[in-house]
Amino acid sequence: xxxITQTQPGMxxxxxxxxxxxxxxxxxxxxxxxxxxxxxxxGEMIFLIYQGSYDEQNATEGRYSLNFQKARKSAxxxxxxxxxxxxxxxxxxxxEGRGGGFKTIFGAGTRLFVxx
Amino acid sequence: xAVVSQHPSWVICKSGTSVKIECRSLDFQATTxxxxxxxxxxxxxxxxxxxxxxxxxxxxxxxxxxxxxNHASLTLSTLTVTSAHPEDSSFYxxxxxxxxxxxxxxxxxxxxxxx
Numbered sequence: 192x193x194x195i196t197q198t199q200p201g202m203x204x205x206x207x208x209x210x211x212x213x214x215x216x217x218x219x220x221x222x223x224x225x226x227x228x229x230x231x232x233x234g235e236m237i238f239l240i241y242q243g244s245y246d247e248q249n250a251t252e253g254r255y256s257l258n259f260q261k262a263r264k265s266a267x268x269x270x271x272x273x274x275x276x277x278x279x280x281x282x283x284x285x286x287e288g289r290g291g292g293f294k295t296i297f298g299a300g301t302r303l304f305v306x307x
Numbered sequence: 308x309a310v311v312s313q314h315p316s317w318v319i320c321k322s323g324t325s326v327k328i329e330c331r332s333l334d335f336q337a338t339t340x341x342x343x344x345x346x347x348x349x350x351x352x353x354x355x356x357x358x359x360x361x362x363x364x365x366x367x368x369x370x371x372x373x374x375x376x377n378h379a380s381l382t383l384s385t386l387t388v389t390s391a392h393p394e395d396s397s398f399y400x401x402x403x404x405x406x407x408x409x410x411x412x413x414x415x416x417x418x419x420x421x422x
Contacts, residue, residue: 226410234398236351236413282350286411293339293404295411297351 194218195285195298203304204273211258212268212301214283220244223287225266226295227257230280239281242266270303278305310334311403313414321422322393328386328417330401336381337403341411342374345398357384391421 194217204210216225223244229237242250242257250257258267270277280302286295310333318326330340338359343351355376356364363376373395375387384403388395398418402411 224410228413233415234400234418235415236400236402238410238412241410294353294356295341295402296353299350 195283195296197283197298197301199301200299201302201304203306204270205306206275207272209269209271210273210303212270212281212283212303213265214267214298215263215265216283216285217264218285218287220287223285225257225259226284226286227255227266227268228282228284228297229277230282230300232279236282240268273305275305275307278303311337311401311412311414313401313417315417316415317418317420319420319422320391322391324391324421326388326391326419328388328399328401328419330384330386330403330414332382332403332412335403337384338381340378340384340401340403342376342384342386343400343402345400345416347398351400354386388419391419393421395419396421 196215198213225242227239229239240250240252240255240257242259249259254271256269280300282300283298284295286293312331312333314329340357342354344354345351353366354369357376357378359378359381365371378384396419398416400416402413404411
């Protein structure tokens with residue numbers, strides 16, 4: 192069974208510092224996609240970054256980078272130069288092919304608090 | 308970028324009422340849409356996969372007669388919560404994806420409160 196694990200229910204970081212949010216996954220598929228989403232208190236899901244299982248380089252999007260270690264099945268999100276607006280819930284997700292289609296499951300999430 | 312519109316954003320209604328939530332992809336065709344449910348301070352739980360022109364695929368434990376899904380066109384999927392009860396109160400959020408290598412794009416969600 193596929194599984195996404197986020198072991199940090201909550202994290203604190205000082206403004207302007209970097210923070211790493213952990214994510215490990217479990218799959219027997221060779222082809223899969225990994226995503227990180229941000230969910231502020233208003234509820235909308237904001238796509239941050241994507242890493243394909245065959246991508247050799249770590250994905251980067253502005254202040255976001257994904258530390259992809261395939262052998263360890265980890266896909267940690269690194270946020271550099273944290274801002275107060277980064278305070279939110281962060282979800283790691285994995286998409287696998289299922290019966291000709293795709294299905295995405297989400298981890299339990301990590302709530303990030305950025306301190307001024 | 309791709310935009311998904313979800314309506315209504317907030318619904319309060321009496322127990323026993325049926326509630327319909329719409330999810331529209333505004334600038335792309337979505338062959339597949341997903342419906343999630345999220346309880347406070349919890350993760351998104353996939354309820355069902357909605358495929359255009361065919362029956363939805365429900366996750367284990369989700370009552371298909373309770374949560375009716377219709378995906379009649381490439382831009383619209385609807386979720387109808389039939390005979391809603393207080394335990395159905397939750398945050399429902401839809402997403403759409405056009406092709407396999409695109410990330411899902413989410414609607415803004417619907418907060419459903421059943422009195």
